[in-house]
Amino acid sequence: MEQLLADLKKNHSDAAGHVVGSVVIDPQHTSEGQLLAQAREFFASKGA
Numbered sequence: 001m002e003q004l005l006a007d008l009k010k011n012h013s014d015a016a017g018h019v020v021g022s023v024v025i026d027p028q029h030t031s032e033g034q035l036l037a038q039a040r041e042f043f044a045s046k047g048a
Contacts, residue, residue: 020046 008016023042025035033037 001026002037005016005019008019021042023038025038030038
């Protein structure tokens with residue numbers, strides 16, 4: 001994630017300013033419903 005954010009800051013600073021955090025998941029063992037639940041939980045904790 002750090003590499004992605006560094007690249008965004010360098011090449012797409014407008015987009016980098018919108019990144020509020022990240023969550024590590026296991027894409028092979030996470031269903032779409034579980035992913036959406038984690039996203040909702042994450043954004044709820046950020047007050048979004």
